[in-house]
Amino acid sequence: MKPANGKPGTSMENKTGSWRTQMPVVDKEKCIKCGQCAMNCPDGCIFVTPNGAQPNYEYCKGCGICSQVCPVKCIKMVTEEK
Amino acid sequence: MSGVFENKELFKSGHTACAGCAVATGFRHIMRAVGKDCVIVNATGCSEIFTSAYPKSAWEVPYVHCVFENAAPVAAGVVEALRAMGNDHTKVVVLAGDGASYDIGFGHLSGMLERGHDVLYISYDNEAYMNTGVQRSGATPWKAYTTTSQVGSKIRGKLQNKKPMTEIVAAHGIPYVASSTSAHYTDLEMKVKKALSIRGPKFLNVLCTCVPGWGTDPSLSIQYLKDAVDTHVWPLLEIENGYLKMNMKPEKKPVETYLKGQKRFKHLTPEDVSEIQKMVDERWEGWVWREKVDTERKKELGE
Ligand SMILES: Cc1ncc(C[n+]2csc(CCOP(=O)(O)OP(=O)(O)O)c2C)c(N)n1
Ligand code: SF4
Ligand code: SF4
Ligand SMILES: [Mg+2]
DSSP: OOOOOTTHHHHHHHGGGOOOEEEEEEHHHOOOOOHHHHOOOTTEEEEEEEEEEOOOOEEEEEEEEHHHOTTTTOEEEEEEOO | OGGGGGGOOSSSSOOOTTTHHHHHHHHHHHHHHOOSEEEEEEOSSSSHHHHTTTBBBSSSSOEEEOOSSSSHHHHHHHHHHHHTTTOOOOEEEEEEEEEEIIIIHHHHHHHHHHOOOSSSEEEOOOOBBTTTBBBOTSSSOOOBTTTTTTSSSSSSSSSSSSOHHHHOOOOOOOOEEEESSSSOOHHHHHHHHHHHHHOOOEEEEEEEOOHHHHHHOOOGHHHHHHHHHHHTOOOOEEOOOOOEESSSOOOOOTTTHHHOHHHHHHHOOHHHHHHHHHHHHHHHHHHHHHHHHHHHHHHHHHH
């Protein structure tokens, strides 16, 4: 009998970015790379890069937490046209 | 995407929690602190559904899904088997909702604590049975609307108070009990690490916003948890070997700061709000008093 196990980490196949109606857009000039967005995102899909915060839109559900917790308010939520 | 955009965590993206779910944020912090050498035991509830719908899984670590009520005995069995095989390092961590912990699995949890198994039990408390569509639990606060504590002309929300779970668990005399939230990640990670450094049963009570259950804007899930702490509604505590320590004593904000904008509280009258304020103040004073007594006793005993 095959065990009923899910394979580790395979949730990554779910591209939850398709759920999104609002999209976080980062003003990289204003970003101070503090990492608050990356820490608080429920989906672990926004990262601090040497150029500033970068959402991974394949997974981002558009909840807006990153925008809300950003101390310099450099993440805007914009309605997405699909 | 790859490279710096890759999720390298033990709890992965692509889980199917609602947008803005603070349980998911909390799990990221918990897993960062727990690390790879663990077995996660997850009770039925939202978190099990959104992380492990067959055949996919958000977990990069060994994971057991058990039924709604038996996470504590499953964890006890796993840890005793590991220890019997000579493994004295793998951490066994329960993740269970408030329904699972405060209510249906309560007797099992109590037994696990009493028998003294080396398990960290984390109750993620979103204050109702969310996965089945928001039914009231022992963790639902007084007056909150749920589908089974409706608001009508006679009855206006939950008739009973929230069960004082942190105190009840602490009364078992286990080595470590603490409360935290998904928003206070430094506090939460510190408590997970500290708990895991102690042998025996440990309990964490972690408050988590639920977007549909609380009727809140998804972007505010973290803010509401900060407000819960800043209004003294949810104090950050540790009870270590019986001694209480309050980790934060923020200058108190009025309780409205926390209640406002939550649809489950939108029917509250000004009288209800002052009643809640009174209850919060009394409980807070109780904690402050107990901390003082405990600190003095600790000094006296030279501990
Ligand atoms: C014995 C039993 N009764 C009822 C259910 C249905 N059920 C599944 S999850 C759930 C609610 C879980 O609530 P909680 O533990 O608070 O977790 P949450 O969904 O809020 O994360 C219920 C009632 C069940 N699975 N097993
Ligand atoms: S909008 Fe939400 S899901 Fe998207 S990156 Fe921001 S916090 Fe993460
Ligand atoms: S219903 Fe609540 S707890 Fe469940 S996934 Fe959604 S936000 Fe999270
Ligand atoms: Mg719950």
